Amino acid sequence: MSTTPHTELPDTDIAFIGGGNMARSLIAGLVRRGMPAARLHVAEPVAALREALQQDFAVNTYDQAAQAASKAGLWLMAVKPQVMREVCASLANAAAAQQPVVVSIAAGITAGQLERWLGGNQAVVRAMPNTPALLGAGVTGLFANARVTPAQRAQADQVLSSAGRTVWIDDEAQMDAVTAVSGSGPAYVFLLAEAMEAAALAQGLPADAARTLVLDTVLGAARMLTEAGEAPAELRRRVTSPNGTTQAAIETFQAGGLEALTARAIDAAARRGGELSAAND
CATH class of the missing domain: 3.40.50.720 (NAD(P)-binding Rossmann-like Domain)
Incomplete structure (x- = not known):
């Protein structure tokens, strides 16, 4: 590569x-x-x-x-x-x-x-x-x-x-x-943003505030990922204070199996790509 x-x-x-x-x-x-x-x-x-x-x-x-x-x-x-x-x-x-x-x-x-x-x-x-x-x-x-x-x-x-x-x-x-990670990948980010916005509304935030907070958070995080020169795990560690609000959220994500679910989703997309190639033969 x-x-x-x-x-x-x-x-x-x-x-x-x-x-x-x-x-x-x-x-x-x-x-x-x-x-x-x-x-x-x-x-x-x-x-x-x-x-x-x-x-x-x-x-x-x-x-x-x-x-x-x-x-x-x-x-x-x-x-x-x-x-x-x-x-x-x-x-x-x-x-x-x-x-x-x-x-x-x-x-x-x-x-x-x-x-x-x-x-x-x-x-x-x-x-x-x-x-x-x-x-x-x-x-x-x-x-x-x-x-x-x-x-x-x-x-x-x-x-x-x-x-x-x-x-x-x-x-x-x-x-x-490649198709599963980057070709389909923007939709995964859109889904996360969609879920975050719905959760913000459920917390009582006004719709315009919820949209701005979510979109600019995603944009800022993406810029940090591409410009900071650090691995995602290190950036996550830096913003996760012990026993703080971020840790509470991260532990909830992990308890729900976020990493394993992501792996299964990307595997499903990759397998579907192979099926589409076979169907076109």
Whole structure:
């Protein structure tokens, strides 16, 4: 596993096959970092989405995937998993002729499936970004098959790092764990915030005060985790005074099995990721 910070821009045109929210966030990040809009090509069947992308970013837009793909050395596959096989089949001839690096952000689709659906002999990078990428604050797990060159790996990293940090995984089997931890992870934090807000209301706090207290607490704690350079356990220890209010809450969480429950939840998500891959085969 390696974490790679990149500030460089890709040295090839990029075709986005699908122009939904995640593609839009990556396009915004690339343009913000100085990528010329003329080098970005977006295939999107929904006219309203095409028009919005063209208006907001001045990128090239098309209604057919092959039109965008023909312009680029990197294809970013951002279509729904259930239509990925069909889209890949429509691009197989172009893939054989152009030999692009194909980057997929579709959940539950393996690099092997993508390579096979594209006709074989393709450089494929499987990526799992998460929803904070929409704010440029995401993290993406990446896996490259054996056909991906160092230059293509760098190109893929440069695209995905436009939405946040990147982490490379050497064993694709671990991508289900990436999905379970970071891909699904924001929902776990949202659930905790939801529960904290409900508890604050039950304690009699006004709704606006409860919302502000919870959201800013989550935001501040996240900043401490990322900026303090300390392990989560150490930060927790520092704010847990002996026999104090925090200790009372922490002991209640632990008595309820929070750590074991979290482990089971992440394991369930990882297993479901494997099931989705099998279902798409």
